[in-house]
Amino acid sequence: MESNHVLVVGGGAAGWSAADALVRSDWPGPVTIADPQSPMNRTLVNTGVLTGLLTPGQIARQAPAGTELVRDEVDAIEHDGAVRFRSGNLVRPAAVLVASGSAPRPYADQAGADGASTSERLTHLHSIEDAQRVRTLLPASGGSVVILGAGLIGSETASLLAEAGVDVTLVSRSPVPLRRELGPVMASALLHRHDAHVRTRLGHPVRNITAGSGSAVIELEDGERLEAHVALVAHGTVARRPALPGSREGSIAVDGRLRTGLRHVYAAGGVAAVRTGGVSVRVDHWEDAAAQGAHAARSMIHDVLGGPDPGEYRFTASYSSRIHGSTLTAWGATFPGSRWTQPIDGTAVAVSTHGRRATAVVGLDAAGTVRTIAAEIMAARQNDDGVADGAPG
Ligand SMILES: Cc1cc2nc3c(=O)[nH]c(=O)nc-3n(C[C@H](O)[C@H](O)[C@H](O)COP(=O)(O)OP(=O)(O)OC[C@H]3O[C@@H](n4cnc5c(N)ncnc54)[C@H](O)[C@@H]3O)c2cc1C
CATH class of the missing domain: 3.50.50.60 (FAD/NAD(P)-binding domain)
Structure with a gap:
């Protein structure tokens, strides 16, 4: 050694x-x-x-x-x-x-489909090569993309492609995607943004996909057939x-x-x-x-x-995403079985609580409020524990 x-x-x-x-x-x-x-x-x-x-x-x-x-x-x-x-x-x-x-996450895992014939037109979006492949397959005029999965990456990518003039259809098995991650109010707010900017097929499981040399054909359980230059699988990781x-x-x-x-x-x-x-x-x-x-x-x-003990890891990081002109800001992490509440009437902000403790806060076009509430949550925890979140020792 x-x-x-x-x-x-x-x-x-x-x-x-x-x-x-x-x-x-x-x-x-x-x-x-x-x-x-x-x-x-x-x-x-x-x-x-x-x-x-x-x-x-x-x-x-x-x-x-x-x-x-x-x-x-x-x-x-x-x-x-x-x-x-x-x-x-x-x-x-x-x-x-x-x-x-x-x-x-592989396509067949979640879509419940019979399995798809794979081709470059049925792809993930995880690597540089994936992104380059999609660019090559889309015509200069914009073209069309069906995105399977309306999680954060699916949602953000739907927005980016629609802004770039691509004809986007967003398909999801769940009628209200991101409900667990963002809570019902924020997930519905995001869903309305999607409805206003792209074609949505939410709550529509996929029955089959055939991806050939010229197009990808997505067949939904209700019989609808969607054809696009590319089918992007965004079912999480x-x-x-x-x-x-x-x-x-x-x-x-x-x-x-x-x-x-x-x-x-x-x-x-x-x-x-x-x-x-x-x-x-x-x-x-x-x-x-x-x-x-x-x-x-x-x-x-x-x-x-033999350095100082850093203590237990706490989820106090944040992320943000620009979706159809709105900024989604989130801090912390949601735990299984958490409850969602709206701390301030009339604002698109929600707080997730696990047991006694608030663990996450999310907001649409409310970055300042999310930051303020996150700071309050960390201060309350510090009072409870006598230890500053994220600080070693
Ligand atoms: C398209 C896309 C957009 C995203 N956008 C956002 C965003 O806006 N905000 C956000 O917070 N998160 C976003 N994410 C998620 C974020 O990128 C990941 O959460 C983050 O990169 C995870 O970091 P990591 O170090 O765990 O893994 P990675 O950053 O993926 O790094 C893992 C590394 O390990 C290497 N590796 C894998 N296996 C081995 C092995 N056996 N031996 C040696 N090396 C190996 C890989 O080559 C890779 O370089 C996005 C992800 C994707 C795919």
């Missing part, structure tokens, strides 16, 4: 931030990021590359200063902490962070990960300090399900992944070097 060598698996939001935090904290050993691809800002795949505003080079990120980037994929982490690479290499770092992110002893599929379960249970092996970001308040929560958003990465670095410093 190389003394104090840390291996970070994946150079995305979580891995990059962890490696950067370790170097900035004067970690006394080499910090290596392993990733078969170049680190990049994935949030710009649709807003930047799909729209043509940015080139792939412009959304790439350099590895943090003071770290080494190895272009290799990690296949497995063994019982003794040894890390096995696709190339056949085997290393034994002092600590490992798994930050391998997520992959798009699932963890993408190397094998770990005792946990070979799905998200990697971690405790509040992002420990996997294997000695000095941690997980953060879209690959991790964090145990907090008696439940496991997986969040796949950029800022939250970066915050988890930094927290995992602090846990490593505590466990390996």
Whole structure:
């Protein structure tokens, strides 16, 4: 084992931030990021590359200063902490962070369809290559896209494409998409925005898709047939990960300090399900992944070097999305079985409460109010706990 060598698996939001935090904290050993691809800002795949505003080079990120980037994929982490690479290499770092992110949920998983003949016209929107493929398949005049799934990425992409003159149809099995993530009031408000700007088929399961060389044909359960240049599958994500002893599929379960249970092996970001308040929560958003990465670095410093205990991870990151001219702002995380309330009559703001505690706040065109309520929630928690959220120690 190389003394104090840390291996970070994946150079995305979580891995990059962890490696950067370790170097900035004067970690006394080499910090290596392993990733078969170049680190990049994935949030710009649709807003930047799909729209043509940015080139792939412009959304790439350099590895943090003071770290080494190895272009290799990690296949497995063994019982003794040894890390096995696709190339056949085997290393034994002092600590490992798994930050391998997520992959798009496969189409057949959720649509309940008979299965689709795959072609390039039936695609996800997760990688730079996906965005470039969609651009190539759409004619200069705009063309048409059917988006399957009206979650955050489906909604944002529907808005971006409609603005660019593409004929968009948004299809979802759920009649009120994002109800769990945003609460019923905000989800309905978003739905009205979609209705005003794109063709919607919400509450319409897909029966079948045939994607050929010239078009994709989507058949809905009610018999309606939608034909488009491209069918985009946006059914959310699932963890993408190397094998770990005792946990070979799905998200990697971690405790509040992002420990996997294997000695000095941690997980953060879209690959991790964090145990907090008696439940496991997986969040796949950029800022939250970066915050988890930094927290995992602090846990490593505590466990390996005897640094201060960072405490339990708290979901206090935010995200925003521009959809049909409105800005959706959200802070925190929603937990299974949460209740939604509207704290201020007449404003498009909702708060999610789990047990006694408010855990998330969302708003449409209400970024300032969301920030104020989030600050109030954090202050109330600090009073309850005597510990500042997100602060180490
Ligand atoms: C189109 C799109 C738009 C989005 N927009 C937003 C947005 O507006 N706001 C927001 O908050 N979030 C957004 N997200 C989600 C956000 O990008 C993710 O939540 C975030 O990137 C997760 O960070 P991560 O570090 O967990 O994973 P990633 O950033 O995906 O990084 C994971 C890295 O691990 C590498 N990797 C995978 N497996 C291995 C392995 N076995 N060995 C080595 N390396 C491996 C991958 O190549 C990748 O580079 C968007 C996602 C997409 C797809």
